[in-house]
Amino acid sequence: MLPTPNVKNVDYERVYEPAEDSFLLLDCLEEECEFIQSRFKDIIPMVTEIGGGSGIVTTFLYKNILPKAIFIATDINPHACEAIVNTVKLNKGDNNTLKIPNLVDSCQMNLTSAIKSETIDLLVFNPPYVPATEVPDIPNDPEDDTWLDLALLGGEDGMVTTWKLLDDLDTILSPTKGVAYILFCARNNPDKVAEIMRSRGWNVETVILRKAGWEVLSILKFTRV
Amino acid sequence: MKFLTTNFVKCPIKGCQSSLDAFPLKYEECQLAQEEQEYNPEFLCHMLERLDWNAILKVAHDLGNDSLPPTKPEDLDPIMEDDQAILKDLHTLLLETQVVDGKMVCKNCQHIYYIKNSIPNFLLPPHLC
Numbered sequence: 001m002l003p004t005p006n007v008k009n010v011d012y013e014r015v016y017e018p019a020e021d022s023f024l025l026l027d028c029l030e031e032e033c034e035f036i037q038s039r040f041k042d043i044i045p046m047v048t049e050i051g052g053g054s055g056i057v058t059t060f061l062y063k064n065i066l067p068k069a070i071f072i073a074t075d076i077n078p079h080a081c082e083a084i085v086n087t088v089k090l091n092k093g094d095n096n097t098l099k100i101p102n103l104v105d106s107c108q109m110n111l112t113s114a115i116k117s118e119t120i121d122l123l124v125f126n127p128p129y130v131p132a133t134e135v136p137d138i139p140n141d142p143e144d145d146t147w148l149d150l151a152l153l154g155g156e157d158g159m160v161t162t163w164k165l166l167d168d169l170d171t172i173l174s175p176t177k178g179v180a181y182i183l184f185c186a187r188n189n190p191d192k193v194a195e196i197m198r199s200r201g202w203n204v205e206t207v208i209l210r211k212a213g214w215e216v217l218s219i220l221k222f223t224r225v
Numbered sequence: 226m227k228f229l230t231t232n233f234v235k236c237p238i239k240g241c242q243s244s245l246d247a248f249p250l251k252y253e254e255c256q257l258a259q260e261e262q263e264y265n266p267e268f269l270c271h272m273l274e275r276l277d278w279n280a281i282l283k284v285a286h287d288l289g290n291d292s293l294p295p296t297k298p299e300d301l302d303p304i305m306e307d308d309q310a311i312l313k314d315l316h317t318l319l320l321e322t323q324v325v326d327g328k329m330v331c332k333n334c335q336h337i338y339y340i341k342n343s344i345p346n347f348l349l350p351p352h353l354c
Contacts, residue, residue, distance in 0.1 A: 046233065046275075072230060072233060072234075078344065085344075101264075103229060105226055105227050107234065107345050107347060108348055109346075109347035110347075110354070113237035113349075114235060114345075114347035116234070116248060137351075
């Protein structure tokens with residue numbers, strides 16, 4: 001079993017605290033480790049986690065799955081952007097023996113809006129998937145106390161933010177090798193999402209499915225046919 | 226924000242999507258810092274393959290560095306002394322140079338984005354989303 005990164009000194013009043021969904025994502029990536037490593041063995045891949053939060057998933061990818069990659073983690077929350085960089089540094093430790101530089105950066109942006117098109121080889125997204133009347137507005141003030149809501153509330157069916165990404169997936173992922181792992185809860189109707197995406201020419205596969213408290217979470221993998 | 230990252234970020238405004246001027250951004254009034262990184266020449270050579278050299282030249286120029294070769298160095302051999310010097314320079318520039326503070330300007334729409342505490346902010350006001 002691959003080690004879970006340490007996360008320390010993160011302000012959980014403002015940044016999403018690793019929970020069942022985060023750990024499901026780690027288990028999924030561990031299961032997919034061989035597939036990911038062999039898919040990118042001939043290139044230095046560009047890896048992007050959207051909504052990196054505490055940085056636990058990006059750190060896990062850097063340390064355990066793809067140490068030789070370029071990482072840009074994004075979050076709309078400035079506190080999360082700081083936490084991501086700090087968590088990577090906190091866990092860097094034994095990678096020194098691999099002589100691999102730390103190429104993880106975090107950028108404050110919406111989804112992948114400022115990353116060049118058709119560049120991301122591996123995309124990971126644990127979206128705000130909780131159904132709500134609307135997706136909250138982005139606060140103007142870094143000290144605002146509603147940053148955390150943005151990590152959770154996903155509007156109608158909890159799918160408003162995720163659809164924004166899926167609708168653009170073809171221009172976001174690199175043309176041949178691009179792959180995306182996206183987390184869903186049962187109320188997002190992942191089967192229906194998979195069906196729509198298949199009709200648009202994507203391979204969609206459920207990698208992992210788990211009951212977590214009162215939620216049923218799953219992670220879908222998207223590749224081009 | 227590492228210098229390397231400037232090779233992958235562009236203006237997020239929809240209208241700039243197809244403009245050749247939206248990438249790379251223009252870096253102004255930047256404060257830089259050096260952060261030590263593991264030197265791994267093989268990794269660096271491999272990574273160079275996917276970088277946009279013209280964008281590297283432009284950003285390096287913005288930051289006051291005009292010493293890079295005009296075309297992308299190819300077939301670098303970490304054992305050769307001359308190549309070693311180039312690789313060391315690239316290592317220092319691409320991986321160790323951090324933009325701590327500064328502005329990024331889109332050459333197409335002139336929108337200004339800010340870098341603070343090494344984190345670039347590409348969020349847009351609602352009317353530009």
